[in-house]
Each structure stands twice: as structure tokens, then as C-alpha cells.
Amino acid sequence: MAESAPPPPLPDGTWWRGVEVVRHARRGAAQHIAHELGRALVSTRSSAVSVDLVDAVGATLACDVHALCPVPHYASSAMDGYAVCGSGPWRVMTGDTSVHDAASTAALELAPSQAVPVVTGGVIPGGTDTVIRDEYALRTGDELRFDDSCPTSELEGRHIRPAGTECRSGERILTAGSVLSPADIALAAVSGVDKVPVVPVPDARLLLTGSEVQSSGVPTPGFVRDAFAPTVPPVLTSLGARVDSVRRLPDDAAVFAAALDVAITDRVPLVITTGGTARSRADHVRAHLERRTTPIIDELDLQPGHPTLFAACGPGTAVLALPGNPLAAMTALTVLAVPFLCGLLGRPAPVPVSVTVAHEIAGTRRERLVPAFQHADGAWSPCRQIGANMLRGLSSAQALLSVPVEGLSAGARTEALALPW
Numbered sequence: 270m271a272e273s274a275p276p277p278p279l280p281d282g283t284w285w286r287g288v289e290v291v292r293h294a295r296r297g298a299a300q301h302i303a304h305e306l307g308r309a310l311v312s313t314r315s316s317a318v319s320v321d322l323v324d325a326v327g328a329t330l331a332c333d334v335h336a337l338c339p340v341p342h343y344a345s346s347a348m349d350g351y352a353v354c355g356s357g358p359w360r361v362m363t364g365d366t367s368v369h370d371a372a373s374t375a376a377l378e379l380a381p382s383q384a385v386p387v388v389t390g391g392v393i394p395g396g397t398d399t400v401i402r403d404e405y406a407l408r409t410g411d412e413l414r415f416d417d418s419c420p421t422s423e424l425e426g427r428h429i430r431p432a433g434t435e436c437r438s439g440e441r442i443l444t445a446g447s448v449l450s451p452a453d454i455a456l457a458a459v460s461g462v463d464k465v466p467v468v469p470v471p472d473a474r475l476l477l478t479g480s481e482v483q484s485s486g487v488p489t490p491g492f493v494r495d496a497f498a499p500t501v502p503p504v505l506t507s508l509g510a511r512v513d514s515v516r517r518l519p520d521d522a523a524v525f526a527a528a529l530d531v532a533i534t535d536r537v538p539l540v541i542t543t544g545g546t547a548r549s550r551a552d553h554v555r556a557h558l559e560r561r562t563t564p565i566i567d568e569l570d571l572q573p574g575h576p577t578l579f580a581a582c583g584p585g586t587a588v589l590a591l592p593g594n595p596l597a598a599m600t601a602l603t604v605l606a607v608p609f610l611c612g613l614l615g616r617p618a619p620v621p622v623s624v625t626v627a628h629e630i631a632g633t634r635r636e637r638l639v640p641a642f643q644h645a646d647g648a649w650s651p652c653r654q655i656g657a658n659m660l661r662g663l664s665s666a667q668a669l670l671s672v673p674v675e676g677l678s679a680g681a682r683t684e685a686l687a688l689p690w
């Protein structure tokens with residue numbers, strides 16, 4: 270049979286130039302390089318889109334945001350009661366009618382011994398010295414006094430919120446790179462902002478390889494239930510990406526090659542493949558990526574997940590090839606996809622936290638990341654059932670604990686990586 274023609278060359282890709290290329294990367298270096306790769310890919314994408322506040326929670330801010338008015342933007346009362354000037358008794362100027370008439374209240378200038386009714390958040394007139402809350406106001410007709418029950422702490426300078434105490438007009442209220450929380454959006458709203466500039470959501474595409482992988486039902490011997498299609502997309506979504514499609518591919522090198530080329534041509538920023546990463550005859554994913562892409566991280570010096578390959582190609586695509594073993598894949602996803610997407614979204618790289626281990630944990634020839642849980646006293650222990658092909662340990666884990674080559678003694682400190690869910 271005639272040999273098939275080699276695939277046409279890919280469009281030139283230079284965006285990853287300057288990113289360090291590593292074989293057998295140590296975990297910390299791999300996390301750093303993944304973040305750098307994400308940052309490098311930013312150059313191929315549009316920098317910001319302006320979105321309504323209602324669509325902005327969870328997005329990454331592309332530029333600083335400044336208040337368009339002082340907050341609060343007018344001097345207001347913190348209580349329902351009376352704004353008064355000077356010492357009492359006071360004469361109530363407006364009966365009860367001014368309470369909802371902000372414009373006329375704002376236009377008022379109280380003279381000594383004058384008072385007007387005010388509501389919480391309402392405008393207080395110029396000349397106000399204090400607000401007497403209703404509970405301590407004794408009103409007879411138009412005359413107003415402090416009630417006898419009024420504590421001395423309430424006698425002067427109370428319940429006035431001056432304009433601009435929270436921020437000045439033009440002051441920076443939100444910083445580029447932050448992930449917008451509901452509180453951030455509420456702050457933008459009260460500062461007069463209608464839209465915010467956010468980093469465009471990057472697409473991700475999942476290519477699931479393995480003719481033995483089935484998507485439903487109880488698998489028979491030789492087949493496995495797919496652990497990734499129901500899990501990786503929501504994880505990527507929570508990390509700020511949008512999964513544009515999930516494709517199941519049989520173990521056929523040509524089918525895989527064609528699917529990858531479509532993704533590269535589509536300039537999908539992150540393609541995640543599962544399976545076929547080991548260096549054996551059966552593993553066409555690695556073989557194809559080694560020919561067709563530029564490996565940036567070629568294997569991790571880490572267990573599980575060491576056959577992982579992270580590559581760059583085309584005008585705007587990074588390919589993260591995860592091992593088929595489920596725990597190995599989830600570990601590599603945590604180590605590499607998390608910092609990569611942070612870099613691509615303009616966010617800082619996540620920092621591992623320092624934790625104490627409850628008892629001795631033996632080392633092996635590579636660093637291990639083990640699913641672990643925290644005891645009531647704060648110390649951590651590995652979960653049970655944490656083989657690379659397993660999921661029960663991960664299901665009960667609160668973090669991934671680093672076990673260095675030399676192992677850990679009881680009470681030793683080590684790093685823990687947050688799970689991306």
C-alpha cells in the first residue's frame with residue numbers, strides 16, 4: 270500500500286518563543302512554565318471586551334476600573350429620623366413631606382434650631398450637625414427635642430454619611446487581573462459604572478482518545494467508562510474557559526491527526542487530549558504531537574502523571590496531552606491547566622499553601638502528588654486508594670499533597686495544591 274502523503278505544514282507559530290522548553294519537568298518549574306505559556310498566548314488574542322455588569326461575575330478584569338462618582342455620592346443619613354442644626358429644641362421645617370423629596374432637601378440649608386425629617390440613605394441638607402434617630406426624637410407639632418431616654422452618645426455628630434467617604438470620584442476601585450466577584454460588581458455599580466472591560470473567555474476543546482472508552486452504562490471487561498467528558502469541561506469552565514466541543518476519537522492516528530489539525534486551524538487556545546501519552550507502540554497521541562507540535566513540557570518528573578505532554582503549535586494553540594489513567598489526568602490538569610489558564614486570563618499563578626503532615630509518608634523516586642484530607646487538628650494525611658488509575662481517593666480529597674523524593678516525617682511541612690473544584 271502506498272504511504273500517505275505527509276500533512277501540509279502548519280501555519281507558522283512564533284507565539285511561544287521565549288518560553289522555556291523542559292523535559293522531565295519538576296512540578297514547580299512545570300507550573301511556572303505553564304503560566305508563562307498562557308501569558309505568551311495572550312499575544313495572539315484580542316485583549317479586552319466590554320460587558321454589562323450582569324455578565325461580568327467570574328470574568329477577569331482586563332484593565333483597572335475607576336469610580337465615576339464619589340461613593341457615597343451625596344451626604345446622607347444612616348438612620349430614619351431628623352437632621353438638625355445647632356442645639357435644640359428645633360423647629361421641623363417641612364412637616365413630614367420632605368422625606369422622599371431629595372431635590373428640595375438637598376437645596377435646603379438648615380439654620381440653627383431648624384430640623385427636617387430624613388430617611389436612611391436620604392439626602393441631608395447643608396448645615397446638618399447630627400441626625401436624631403426616630404427612637405430618640407420627641408416631637409410635639411413642629412417642635413422637636415431629644416427624648417429623655419436618649420443616651421449622651423447620641424447627642425451630637427451622629428448618623429451622617431459624608432460624600433466620598435468610601436472612595437473619591439476617579440479613584441481606582443478594581444484592579445486588572447482580578448476575578449470579578451459579586452461584591453466587585455456591586456462596588457462598580459454604586460460607583461456609576463455600567464460596563465467593565467474583561468478578558469475574552471478562551472475556548473477549550475476536549476479530544477478523548479481510546480476505542481475502549483464508553484460514555485454510558487456499565488462497562489464490560491476491556492472497556493472503561495469515560496471519566497473525563499462529564500468532569501473536565503466543568504473544571505475548565507470554573508477556571509474561566511469555555512469548552513466549545515468534546516470529541517470522542519477511536520484509537521486511529523489519522524483520525525486524531527485530523528481532529529487536532531481542525532483545532533489548530535480554528536485557533537482553539539487550549540486543546541486537551543486524554544490517553545495515548547505513554548511511549549509505547551500503542552500511544553499514537555504522543556507520537557503525533559512529537560512530530561506535529563513543539564513540546565514545551567515533555568513529561569513531568571512527578572507521579573502520577575509523568576507521561577504528560579504540553580505542547581505549542583500553530584498560530585494560537587496549546588495542546589495539553591493528559592494520561593488516560595484518571596488520577597494521573599486530574600493531577601496533570603491541576604498542575605498545568607490551572608496555571609496555564611491563569612496566565613492566559615491575565616491572572617497571577619496560584620501559590621501552593623504550606624501544610625503539616627500528620628504522620629510519616631515514604632518517598633519514591635519522583636515527587637508524588639497525593640490526594641489528601643485534613644484532620645480536625647489541621648494536619649494532613651493521604652487518602653486511601655490513590656493509584657494512578659483510581660478515583661476514590663480523589664473523590665474524598667481536599668487537596669493534593671506534595672511528597673518529595675526523600676519522604677516526609679510526622680509533623681513535617683510540605684506544599685498542598687488546591688483542587689480545581
Ligand SMILES: Nc1nc2c(c(=O)[nH]1)N[C@H]1C(S)=C(S)[C@@H](COP(=O)(O)OP(=O)(O)OC[C@H]3O[C@@H](n4cnc5c(N)ncnc54)[C@H](O)[C@@H]3O)O[C@H]1N2
Pocket residue numbers: 477478479481482493494495496497498543544545546547548549552573574575576591592593594595597657
Ligand atoms: N509501555 C508503557 N506503558 C505505560 C507507560 C509507559 O511509559 N510505557 N506509562 C504508564 C503510565 S505512568 C501511565 S500514566 C499510562 C499513560 O497512559 P496513556 O496516556 O498512554 O493512556 P492509555 O494507555 O490510553 O490509557 C491508560 C488507562 O486509562 C484508561 N482511560 C483512557 N481514557 C479514559 C477515560 N476517558 N476515562 C477513564 N479511563 C480512561 C484506559 O482505558 C487505560 O486503562 O500508561 C502506563 N503504561
Ligand code: MOO
Pocket residue numbers: 571572573574575576592594597657658
Ligand atoms: O505516571 Mo502514570 O501517571 O503512573 O499513571
